[in-house]
Amino acid sequence: GAVVSQHPSRVICKSGTSVKIECRSLDFQATTMFWYRQFPKQSLMLMATSNEGSKATYEQGVEKDKFLINHASLTLSTLTVTSAHPEDSSFYICSARDGGGSTEAFFGQGTRLTVV
Amino acid sequence: AQSVSQHNHHVILSEAASLELGCNYSYGGTVNLFWYVQYPGQHLQLLLKYFSGDPLVKGIKGFEAEFIKSKFSFNLRKPSVQWSDTAEYFCAAATDSWGKFQFGAGTQVVVTP
Numbered sequence: 001g002a003v004v005s006q007h008p009s010r011v012i013c014k015s016g017t018s019v020k021i022e023c024r025s026l027d028f029q030a031t032t033m034f035w036y037r038q039f040p041k042q043s044l045m046l047m048a049t050s051n052e053g054s055k056a057t058y059e060q061g062v063e064k065d066k067f068l069i070n071h072a073s074l075t076l077s078t079l080t081v082t083s084a085h086p087e088d089s090s091f092y093i094c095s096a097r098d099g100g101g102s103t104e105a106f107f108g109q110g111t112r113l114t115v116v
Numbered sequence: 117a118q119s120v121s122q123h124n125h126h127v128i129l130s131e132a133a134s135l136e137l138g139c140n141y142s143y144g145g146t147v148n149l150f151w152y153v154q155y156p157g158q159h160l161q162l163l164l165k166y167f168s169g170d171p172l173v174k175g176i177k178g179f180e181a182e183f184i185k186s187k188f189s190f191n192l193r194k195p196s197v198q199w200s201d202t203a204e205y206f207c208a209a210a211t212d213s214w215g216k217f218q219f220g221a222g223t224q225v226v227v228t229p
């Protein structure tokens with residue numbers, strides 16, 4: 001199957017700093033990518049839908065100014081957590097849809113963010 | 117509100133035992149249903165999916181799931197588990213076929229030798 005690579009897999013940052021997480025589709029073009037976050041023992045919650053060349057669509061309750069999403073190419077979407085706080089500590093996962101018409105979404109391995 | 121619920125957070129069983137993981141969804145209208153598995157340190161992988169047709173869906177690695185519309189359920193089954201089935205299993209629903217999922221909380225399955 002197609003591969004989605006997420007980087008970094010783990011990151012620790014200080015409170016108040018910003019962290020960028022990359023999501024790359026390695027062997028297909030992804031017109032649409034999705035960003036999820038998962039708190040311990042809870043569901044993956046959709047944060048936003050990232051469309052190549054246009055603004056991301058955020059789910060209700062997700063602060064778009066805090067979670068900046070950029071999808072500048074067909075193989076890369078980035079999520080930047082700005083002015084991170086300990087409550088932003090979570091597991092962030094991206095997924096990508098093959099623009100070639102596949103009905104399957106492929107997931108990255110996730111990024112564990114810890115804000116201290 | 118749309119939701120997906122999984123009945124168990126943790127399941128421990130022995131090799132060769134049968135596995136059934138419950139999943140219920142709350143959606144109005146047409147819904148597509150999925151089971152994903154995440155092995156330790158690996159990506160989420162699709163086990164199987166249901167869009168329409170035969171409600172008994174067969175997936176990879178010997179897994180199957182049954183869509184029961186009257187019960188709003190999509191339970192995952194495997195007749196005989198192996199140690200390598202140790203993983204976290206997620207039920208998910210979507211109103212389109214590709215990508216915008218609502219996930220259940222996940223079930224951690226541990227298979228002991």
